[in-house]
Amino acid sequence: MFRIAKSGICIPAHHAVSRRGFLSDGTIRAAGAVTVAGCFASDMGQIHALRSEEVANELRKQDKRVILLWLAGGASQFETWDPKPGAKTGGPFRAIQTNATGVHISELLPELAQRMQHTAIIRSLNTKIADHGRGADLMETGRLKDPSILYPDLGAVVARELGRLESKVPDYVSLYTSTEGRRKGTSGFLGARYAPMFLSESMIPPNIARLETVSEIDHHDRAALRDALGRRFAASRRNHTVDSQNSAYQRVNGLMASAELFDITKEPAEVQARYGPTQFGHQCLIARRLIEAGVPFVKVARAWWDSHGQNFETHQELCADLDHSMSVLLDDLEQRGLLKNTLVITLGEFGRTPQINSSLGRDHFASAWSCSLSGLGIRGGVAYGKTDPEGHTVVEGEASAADLFATILSALKIDHKHEYTVGARPVPLADFGSKPIAEVLS
Amino acid sequence: MDENNIPGSTEPQAAAPTVATLPNVVKVQKAFSLPGIGFCLATAPDMSLIYTGLSDFSILRANLSAEKIEPSAVGANGHTSYVMGLVRCGETIVSGGYDCSLIWWQAESGEIIRRVADAHGKWIRMLAASPDQTRIASVADDMLTKLWDAATGECLATWGDYDLKTPQGFPSMLYAVAYSADGKWLATGDRTGRVLVRDATNGQLAATIETPVMYTWDPTARRHSIGGIRSLAFSNDSSQLAVGGMGKVGNIDHLEGVSRIEVFNWQTGTRRFEIEDSKHKGLVEALQFGPGDAYLVSAGGDNSGFVSVWNMADGKLLTQDKAPMHVHDFELSTDGRSVTAVGHQQGAVIDLFSVQS
Secondary structure, three states, X not given: OEEEOXXXXXXXXXXXXXXXXXXXXXXXXXXXXXXXXXXXXXXHHHHHHOOOHHHHHHHHHOOOEEEEEEOOOOOOOOOOOOOOOXXXXXXXXXXXXXXXXXXXXEOOOHHHHOOHHHEEEEEEEOOOOOOHHHHHHHHHHOOOOEOXXXXXXXXXXXXXXXXXXXXXXXXXXXXXXXXXXXXXXXXXXXXXXXXXXXXXXXXOOOOOOOOOOOXXXXXXXXXXXXXXXXXXXXXXXXXXXXXXXXXXHHHHHHHHHHHHHHOHHHOXXXXXXXXXXXXXXXXXXXXXXXXXXXXXXXXXEOOOOOOOOOHHHHHHHHHHHHHHHHHHHHHHHHHOOOHHHEEEEEEOOOEEOOOOOOOOOOOEEOOOEEEEEEEOOEOOOEEEOEEOOOOOOEEEOOEOHHHHXXXXXXXXXXXXXXXXXXXXXEEEOOOOOOOOOHHHEO | OOOOOOEOEOOOOOOOOOHHHOOOEEEEEEEEEEEEEEEEEEEOOOOOEEEEEEOOXXXXXXXXXXXXXXXXXXXXXXXXXXXXXXXXXXXXXXXXEOOOOEEEEEOOOOOEEEEEOOOOOOOEEEEEEOOOOOEEEEEEOOOOEEEEEOOOOOEEEEEOOOOOEOOOOOEOOEEEEEEOOOOOEEXXXXXXXXXXXXXXXOOOEEEEEEOHHHEEEOOOOOOOEEEOOOEEEEOOOOOEEEEXXXXXXXXXXXXXXXXXXXXXXXXXXXXXXXXXXXXXXXXXXXXXXXXXXXXXXXXXEOOOEEEEEEEOOOOOEEEEEEEOOOEEEEEEOOOOOEEEEEEEEEEEEEEEEOOOO
């Protein structure tokens, strides 16, 4: 294990923490400690020591959850949250009145317009980076990529802050089934313990089913035997390593048992029908099932919004999918009493240009775009920030990626200034200088 | 699309060109600026005066015989969104657009004669006038075809028969409509590549033609679709139907499919030609048969534009060239030698020549 000295030379990291001491703190949690170019190591011992257990446990008891609807490729703010009807740049679609006084959104989102009481729109993101890779890096982690450190993405941070060590369900599930722009997500220096369970080829996790050659009875008997032996061993040799090992086995068994959470046929037919026929609808239903079972962070990527050609047709299709699936999701969460504990985010790597090109497309644009936050911790019915009449620039309430992350963490009542210490380096949960947008917080 | 230059109109038809006089050169004669995207075109009988509907919600009039072409607005307080369809019926022009409304204008004065605010439940995509200019057909994304009395604005009929959603469960779109030259038939084309030909008087379905290559659904990489039938044209003898769009697309972020035309003997369902343009990519936005049905003119584009001329004896390319812009609509002169086109921020007059080698 190494860290980077100021000289740039890789040196062993045991000046910060010894290997033995590190292992004794929690082998399983640190098992995935990440290296950048083989020259970086995280210090999970320090990370976990920074927050009092009481505070952490209280946070976790509140059962807060996040669903991130990742609009991969970059949705147009004009055709979603910040319509400019009548402007040269506005496109053909009307703005419609929502059920929040004075708040208008695109006519392509009629169902969401009737659910604005749950939602705050931020119309003033200026994140500057308008290429897919770097834009996604920024909007997934809330900060610019740094070659000397691998930052965790929002899902990993939330999993770390809200996940329960003893949980038998995954802390972070990411669904990204389209191949374009597919990104797995990263837990960065937080380690593999907070890495996403990543589903790309199938909506049901592979390789967690019980082997057909092992009967259900044998499976349970084996687990019981292992538990009994583990408890006896731990009784005389109590330490974190042994605890972690036992915990890991429990999580594996939990994951195997959680396979049903991904199976939407377990839902009543009426519920399946409400979510509709599209894959995104199905995945939103999976997200609700996971959230209900206690998974703190679920990311559902809906690709691909990169409408360089035929922007309006593309948004007619994709907005219809988003509008219906997200509306049903919000309703379902509310009806089950989950929305008050669940934050639903729509976000992508950037927005789209005001200019309409010759292919009737819009290109990449990160200078004045929008996202939405719904549910937990959010003041609904609010449209924060303002862009100019043609949508070229932010004229009021400019917000950076870091500000957005500070806002999201604040909605979850997580201290965005709280710092991890990585090596000797303090890393705040939201980047230095970030400020939550108080106007969208309840 | 305007249908002024087909049999039944007051203009005489030019004789069919011989092989020796088929156009083999395309040349831009003049181009002029538009303050937005010109989506649709209607012309005066002598082609000197054109009307175009734009993305700035306006309708402009331009005198093409002027030394400097300076389009001016026709009237005011018209549409509140993109103007997608425009036809001329005598001294009246009728427009339709994304605001779901139809507006009748006095062509000369720009006075609004009539407005039908909710002509369709969704965005109007195209209009077509009957050859005798007594009927107007409109198509919209409510997937309905409506027939209107051109003089009174009365809705005479509403025809469905299209699926509201694509096979993948997304909203479908109904882009194109065209009258046959004899005024008996009406063809419409949708997002998924389905053409319906119906009796223009009673709506009875006469033919269903599938052109599935015009529709690309990407099930793997991007999970949405692109394409659709963007243009339709009957031959002057009404026996053939040309269908325009785009071939299969790899990366549906862009209009990178080859431009594509299929020509049918629609009453037998026989496909005469399947034309894919290896040189020019993008959508075929407009089509029109030349005199005697000897050739077919197509235009459209991706980030740039094209005009192509196809021999209807064998489906081969006669000539083509870049247009100054992505072309959204054009009108072919009665003699078949001049294309007046509108599109992205520009309009143009493009000549078709026969040059003997």
